[in-house]
Amino acid sequence: MSITTFSFPTLIKFGAGARKLVAAQLLEAGCQRPLIVTDQALAALPVLAEFQTHLAGLEVAVFSGVHGNPTCSQVMAGSAAYKSHNADCVIGFGGGAALDVAKLVGLAATHEGDILDYVWDHPQVRPIVNPLPYFVALPTTSGTGSEVGRSSVVSENDTHLKRVVFSAKILAKVVFADPELTLGLSPAVTAATGMDALTHNIESYLSPAYHPLCDGIALEGARIAARSLLAAVQEPGNLQARSDMMMASMMGAIAFQKDLGAVHSCAHALGAVCDLHHGLANALMIDTVLAWNYEAAPAKFEELAHVCGVPGGGKAFVAWLQQLKARIGIVGPLSAHGVTAAQIPRLVEIATADICHQTNLRPCSAADFQKLFETAL
Structure with a gap:
């Protein structure tokens, strides 16, 4: 290289x-x-x-x-x-x-x-x-x-x-x-950080804000991460997969100047209340939030499925994310990672105050965050 x-x-x-x-x-x-x-x-x-x-x-x-x-x-x-x-x-x-x-x-x-x-x-x-x-x-x-x-x-x-x-x-x-x-990263850290990169690209693309430049970067970043995240986790010495994930990570960070969404608001709350690793928190919430978001922009989910090579189109995209998480070792609901029902009120408070969800596909109220956390728990 x-x-x-x-x-x-x-x-x-x-x-x-x-x-x-x-x-x-x-x-x-x-x-x-x-x-x-x-x-x-x-x-x-x-x-x-x-x-x-x-x-x-x-x-x-x-x-x-x-x-x-x-x-x-x-x-x-x-x-x-x-x-x-x-x-x-x-x-x-x-x-x-x-x-x-x-x-x-x-x-x-x-x-x-x-x-x-x-x-x-x-x-x-x-x-x-x-x-x-x-x-x-x-x-x-x-x-x-x-x-x-x-x-x-x-x-x-x-x-x-x-x-x-x-x-x-x-x-x-x-x-x-x-x-x-x-090359020395553990599979668990590779998985959590890789899901962070993938989430950045996905959420920035789904944001309804107008920024076609970032949309193009986000779609390519998602494509690169989708093809290489599993290999980076399962083959730690695979330099090409490591290179792809480093590039996808940078592309996600460039793209999210367009803005992010409710996945990140939830993750920020989980980091503040439960001290969860940010990438892991994104991974634990992304499929729940995106399933809720789907109806607001099915065509965008169709495009994400296309670039990530997901058969079945946009409706299959969330299921693919769930399968990818399982294959890279991120399993279980929030409760399996130490989050309790008693923490939900504080999680809702912080997520609602977080700026990221202001550019979510759907407007998010405190009641919406309540349902999202309860679903993911």
């Missing part, structure tokens, strides 16, 4: 071995003291140590304080590490959580106040006025596509509610998308 370079809009170096190009890129940009932002689990694995062997000529420090769903306190701790190292750039290395934190470490290190002051819906949101440190991103999972996104989602420490900083200024300068970095 050769390395391909393209921009959309971020400069992306895609292919096996792309991680080996980071040092030259940083040195060319005049950077010498990078802070690697990663998560606790990844920091203990050989993949990070191997990556660091390719950073000769740089004075490297590592912040590995990311764990679980990313939080505001993790961002602030990362900014303290940035200042302590006297860093001049940030390398985001990890899955969606690590990359979301990495995007904001430089912002917090160069601006006053708490990172919550910069979330888009803050009543007195602070502007990003100072230059941000040079930032590059290396995804090690294929799910959120955070490496190409202009938003960062972090949770409040006390309420666990997800908040969003949204600005083109936090985009990575360069993305090094190296599928070799995902």
